[in-house]
Amino acid sequence: NQSLDGYVDHDAFAPDAALFRHFIEDVRRLAGSLYGRHMYDVMRYWDDERPEWTAAEREYAEAWRGQPKWVVSRSLDSVGPNASLVADDLEATVRRLKAELDGTIEVAGPTLAQGLTDLGLIDEYQIYVHPVVLGQGKKYFAGPRGRLKLAATDAFSGDVIRLTYVPA
Numbered sequence: 086n087q088s089l090d091g092y093v094d095h096d097a098f099a100p101d102a103a104l105f106r107h108f109i110e111d112v113r114r115l116a117g118s119l120y121g122r123h124m125y126d127v128m129r130y131w132d133d134e135r136p137e138w139t140a141a142e143r144e145y146a147e148a149w150r151g152q153p154k155w156v157v158s159r160s161l162d163s164v165g166p167n168a169s170l171v172a173d174d175l176e177a178t179v180r181r182l183k184a185e186l187d188g189t190i191e192v193a194g195p196t197l198a199q200g201l202t203d204l205g206l207i208d209e210y211q212i213y214v215h216p217v218v219l220g221q222g223k224k225y226f227a228g229p230r231g232r233l234k235l236a237a238t239d240a241f242s243g244d245v246i247r248l249t250y251v252p253a
Contacts, residue, residue, distance in 0.1 A: 086213045092222035093195065095127055098215045102141065103242040109145045116186040117153035119171075119179065119201075121194030125156045125164070128193070132165050155182070157197055176204050199227035209236070209251050216244040 086100075087093050100108060120128065131146040138146070154168040157175055164170050171178050179201060182190055192198050192207065201207050210233065212225065233250035240246055 086215060087225040088215055088217045088219040088222075090218050090220065091225050092219040093225050094219060094222045097219055097222070098217045100245070101243040104213075104245055105141055105145070107241060109141065109148055112145065112148040112152060114189065115152055115191050116188030117155065117182070118191040118193060119155045119157065119182075119197065121197035122156065122158040122161060124194035124197075125154070125158070125168075129165060175200065176206070179204070179206050195223060195225060195227040199230075202228075202230050207252070209249060212248045212250070213241075214246045214248060 086095070086098070088097065118128075128149070131149040134143075134146070150167060152167070154164070155171050155178065156164045156168055157171045159172050161170060161172075179190075183206070192201055198207065230252075232253040234253040235248065236251045237249040238246060239249075
């Protein structure tokens with residue numbers, strides 16, 4: 086998820102009900118998720134039940150908890166339920182996961198995605214562009230990438246557009 090001007094900030098904009106439903110279904114289809122430490126810290130929110138959650142939020146949490154997760158960090162000693170710590174040899178780990186798993190492995194975190202891009206391990210970028218201009222913050226892309234080719238576009242309610250790119 087990014088703003089029109091290229092920044093990510095999970096507190097600056099949130100999905101409406103229809104887009105959130107899409108994310109629930111998307112998480113259910115994943116083979117697993119690979120997180121950088123910061124994004125994993127953000128997503129740990131879904132590990133604990135919260136009384137204020139809606140039915141949709143509970144559904145998302147259940148789907149998220151059920152999927153395998155790999156957390157790339159040299160500073161963490163442990164990770165939560167259904168998660169594995171990746172402290173060394175990121176390239177070998179990701180190559181093994183791609184060979185062993187059938188389906189999509191989501192990558193979350195701009196710095197991690199940049200590292201995987203540099204290793205040639207990103208097959209597709211899915212960018213959900215929200216109609217918000219932040220003017221500052223953390224950039225969606227942490228550094229340069231080779232040329233990308235537009236593979237698909239999808240429109241969602243709330244004027245959000247998903248752009249799907251593959252390496253050219």
